[in-house]
Amino acid sequence: MSDRKHRTPAQDGWVPVTRRELLGMLGAGAFAMSAGSAAWAQGAAKRGGILRVSGPANPSSLDPATGGAGSDHAYLWTMYDTLVEWDYATLRPKPGMAAWRYPDANTVVLDIKPGIVFHDGTPCDAAAIKYNLDRGRSHQRSNIKADLSSIASVEVTGPLQVTVKLAKPDAALPAILSDRAGMMVSPKAAEALGNDHDRNPVGAGPWKFVSWADNQKIVVTRNDKYWRNDRGFVDGIEFAIIPELSTGLRSVSAGQNDMAYALPARLKPVVERSKNLSLVTGPTLYCLQIYLNLAKKPLDNVKVRQAINYALDRESFVKAALSGVGEPAHMNMPSTHWAYDAEVAKLYPHDPAKARALLAEAGLKDGFEMTIGGYTDQDSVRRGEIVMDQLGKVGIRLKFTNGTIPEISGQYFGAEKKFDALLSAWTGRPDPSMTYGLMYAKDAYFNAGRVEVSPELSALLVESRASEDIEVRRKVFSKVQRIVMEQALVAPIAFQFEMTAVSGKVKGYRSNLLGKPKYEFVSLG
Numbered sequence: 001m002s003d004r005k006h007r008t009p010a011q012d013g014w015v016p017v018t019r020r021e022l023l024g025m026l027g028a029g030a031f032a033m034s035a036g037s038a039a040w041a042q043g044a045a046k047r048g049g050i051l052r053v054s055g056p057a058n059p060s061s062l063d064p065a066t067g068g069a070g071s072d073h074a075y076l077w078t079m080y081d082t083l084v085e086w087d088y089a090t091l092r093p094k095p096g097m098a099a100w101r102y103p104d105a106n107t108v109v110l111d112i113k114p115g116i117v118f119h120d121g122t123p124c125d126a127a128a129i130k131y132n133l134d135r136g137r138s139h140q141r142s143n144i145k146a147d148l149s150s151i152a153s154v155e156v157t158g159p160l161q162v163t164v165k166l167a168k169p170d171a172a173l174p175a176i177l178s179d180r181a182g183m184m185v186s187p188k189a190a191e192a193l194g195n196d197h198d199r200n201p202v203g204a205g206p207w208k209f210v211s212w213a214d215n216q217k218i219v220v221t222r223n224d225k226y227w228r229n230d231r232g233f234v235d236g237i238e239f240a241i242i243p244e245l246s247t248g249l250r251s252v253s254a255g256q257n258d259m260a261y262a263l264p265a266r267l268k269p270v271v272e273r274s275k276n277l278s279l280v281t282g283p284t285l286y287c288l289q290i291y292l293n294l295a296k297k298p299l300d301n302v303k304v305r306q307a308i309n310y311a312l313d314r315e316s317f318v319k320a321a322l323s324g325v326g327e328p329a330h331m332n333m334p335s336t337h338w339a340y341d342a343e344v345a346k347l348y349p350h351d352p353a354k355a356r357a358l359l360a361e362a363g364l365k366d367g368f369e370m371t372i373g374g375y376t377d378q379d380s381v382r383r384g385e386i387v388m389d390q391l392g393k394v395g396i397r398l399k400f401t402n403g404t405i406p407e408i409s410g411q412y413f414g415a416e417k418k419f420d421a422l423l424s425a426w427t428g429r430p431d432p433s434m435t436y437g438l439m440y441a442k443d444a445y446f447n448a449g450r451v452e453v454s455p456e457l458s459a460l461l462v463e464s465r466a467s468e469d470i471e472v473r474r475k476v477f478s479k480v481q482r483i484v485m486e487q488a489l490v491a492p493i494a495f496q497f498e499m500t501a502v503s504g505k506v507k508g509y510r511s512n513l514l515g516k517p518k519y520e521f522v523s524l525g
Contacts, residue, residue, distance in 0.1 A: 045233045045508060049524035053517075054248035054260035055239040056377065058215045060406040062201040063190075064183035065135060065142045068445060069409055070427030073516040074261065078220045078237055079119075080183035080203035083110060083129070084174045088512040091430045093174040097124065097184065097204070098162075100177075105169040112160040116227045118186035119208040126156040131187040133164070136180075141195070146437050146444045147181040150465060171468040175431035206232025206520055215241050215404070231520040233508075243377045243404065246270075249501055252277060258506050258524070261517045263499040264379040265323035271501045280500045284515030285337075285428025285435075287329050288321075288383065290372070290491035291412070295449030296420045299370075303362040305488030309348040310355035311394040312387070318494050321383050325499075329492035331481045332426060332435050338470060339432045339477040347485050355394040367395020373408040373419040374400050384423055387493070413448050422448070428514045433464040436480050440489055457483045 059075050061067035067076070085096040098110040116124040137148045150170035157163040164173070176182070189202035201209050204227075207220035221236040240257055242248035248260040249267055253274055263271070271279045290308065298304045314328035327334055330345035359367060370391075374384045381402065388398045401408070401419065411418040426446075429435045438444050441461055442452035452458060457480065464476045484490065498515040508521040 045521070045523040046525060047233045047523065049234050051234045051237045051519060051522060051524060052257040053237060053239050054242045054251050054257045056243055056245055056248065056262045057405040058241050060410065061198040062209065062212065063185065063198045064180040065139065065144050066198055068143050068413060069405055070425070071405055075218055075239065076183060077205065077518050078207045079201050079205045079209055081205045082178050082182035083184065084178040084182050086175070086178045086430050088510055091513050093178055093430065096178065096182070100174050106166045108164040108166065108173055110162040110164065112162070113227065114160060116204055117225050118204045119202050119223055120186050120189055122186055122188045124184055124204050126158060126160055126162050128184060128187050129162045130154045130156050132184050135190065143445045144181045146441050147176045147179070147434060168462055168466065170465040172431040172433040172465045176434055178430050179434065207237060217241065233523040237519060245377060245379060252501055252503055259500060259502040259509065261500040263501060265325035265499065268323070268325065268499060276504055277501045278504070280502060280509055280511050281497050282511030283334070284496065284498045284513060285334065286496050286515045287332055287426045288493045288496060289329065289424070289426060290387070290493065291422040291424060291448060292490060293417065293420055293448040294451040294489065298362060298364060298368055299420055301362045302487055303358040304364065307355040307358040307394065308391065308396065308491045309488050310351045310358065311391050311396065312491060312493060313350045313390050314493055317386055320386050322494060322496055325497055327495045329494050331485055331492060332490070333432060334495045339474060341478045341481050344478070344481045344485050352394050359395060367397060369397045369399055370421055371399050371401065371419045373412045373422040374402045375405055375408060376402045387423060413445055417448060427516065430514070432477055433461065436464070436484065437461050440484060453487055453489060454483065
C-alpha cells in the first residue's frame with residue numbers, strides 16, 4: 001500500500017477546498033478555465049496540428065450502440081455527431097444534427113440539418129436516422145434499448161425529416177439523443193461490417209477513424225467533409241492509452257502528450273507546480289459507487305444492502321480518496337442538481353452499529369464474504385482499500401478481482417455475471433431519467449441482476465419522462481430516489497470533479513458537467 005495514506009494535502013503544499021467552498025462552486029456553476037479557454041471565448045482558433053491525448057482506458061467498443069463503458073465517450077465524440085447537443089455547463093439540450101419539436105405529447109419531429117455525410121460518403125438523411133433509431137431499439141447487441149424504450153415507431157416523413165411516435169410521453173428524449181442513442185453511424189458500414197463495426201467505426205463527426213491498437217493507441221484524422229466550420233480545428237487526435245494516471249500526467253509534462261484527463265485530486269499539486277501545464281476543472285455527475293447484483297445472495301436481502309450503505313463513511317472517503325475535492329454521495333445526483341432530494345440524503349448516516357444489527361437480522365451476525373470487481377490503476381486500488389477497510393469493520397469481507405475497465409465491467413454487467421458487486425463509477429447522463437432508467441429498469445444493461453425491484457419504480461421511471469415541467473419532474477424523482485435508496489439498490493460513495501491537465505499549446509479546452517472530455521473547440525497554439 002502506498003504511504004500516501006499517511007500524508008495530508010497540506011504536506012503536499014496544497015490545502016483542499018472546504019465543503020462550503022466546493023458547494024459554492026457547484027451552485028454557481030463555476031468552471032475553472034485555462035488561458036486557452038479564454039482564447040476560445042474570444043473566437044481565436046488556429047487550425048492544424050495533431051492533438052495528443054493521454055486516455056486512461058481502452059474502449060469497450062467504438063460503436064456507440066454496442067459499447068458499455070462510460071469512459072468510451074471521450075473517443076466516441078470525436079467520430080460521431082449527435083442529433084441533439086447539450087450546453088457544457090448545464091446539460092440543457094440544444095439542436096445538433098437535428099432540431100426537434102413536439103406537435104403533441106406522443107410525437108417528436110426531427111428536422112435534420114442539410115449537407116451532413118458520413119465518413120464513407122453516404123448521406124446522413126432521414127433514412128439513416130430511422131435506421132439508427134431502429135437499430136438502437138431492436139438490435140440484438142444494442143446496449144441502448146432502455147434509452148429508446150418510449151419509442152413506438154420511427155417514420156421517414158421527408159428527405160430530411162423523421163417523425164417519432166411515442167408509446168408514452170417522453171420529455172427526456174431530446175437529452176437522450178445527445179448521448180449514445182443520438183450518435184449516428186453509417187447504415188452502409190454497419191450492415192457491411194456487422195460486429196466488426198465495433199473496431200472500424202464510421203460516423204459523421206469532426207474526425208474519422210484511422211486505427212485502434214488495443215491498450216496502446218487510437219488515431220483519428222480530420223473529416224474534410226464535416227458539415228460545420230466552427231469546430232474540429234485540429235488535423236487529428238492520437239490517444240495514448242495509459243491506465244496509470246500519474247504516468248499519463250508525466251507524459252504531458254515531458255511533452256509526449258498535450259493533455260491528460262480524468263486525473264485524481266492527489267495529482268492537483270503536481271499540475272499546479274508544473275510551469276508548462278494548466279489545470280482545467282469543474283463539477284461533474286461522476287459518482288463513485290458500489291454496484292450491487294440483486295440476483296446474488298445475500299445481496300437479494302434488502303437488509304444486507306442497507307447494511308453496506310450504513311457501513312460506508314462517505315466523508316472520510318472524500319478526504320482520503322479525493323483529497324477533499326469532492327462531495328459525499330447519498331444518491332445518484334449531487335446536492336446542487338435540480339433532482340436532488342435532501343430528505344433522501346439523510347437515509348444512511350455512517351452507523352457501523354446499525355450495519356452490524358441489520359446483518360444479524362439477515363442471519364449474518366458473523367458477516368459474510370462478498371466478491372467484488374475493481375480496476376488495476378493506482379486510484380482504483382486505493383479506493384478499494386478504503387472501502388475494504390470500512391466494510392470490514394462491520395464484518396463484510398471483500399474479495400477483490402482487479403483488471404482493466406472493459407474487462408471487469410464486461411464480466412460484471414455482461415452475460416458472465418462474475419462478481420457480487422463492482423466498485424466503479426456512474427459517469428452521468430444528460431437527463432436524470434437516463435441515469436435511473438439505465439441502472440434500475442428491469443432489463444437495463446447496468447442492472448446486473450436484471451431484477452425488477454417493484455412495479456411502482458417501473459411506473460415512476462415512465463412517469464419521470466411524462467412532463468416537461470421541471471417541478472413536476474422533481475417530485476417524481478424524489479419518489480424514484482427514495483425507492484432506490486430505501487431498497488439500497490446501490491451504494492453511492494462520492495462525486496468527483498473533472499480534472500484535466502493541458503500543455504501551454506492547447507487552446508479552447510473546456511470542462512463540462514458530464515466530466516467527459518470533448519475536443520471540438522480545441523486548437524493548438
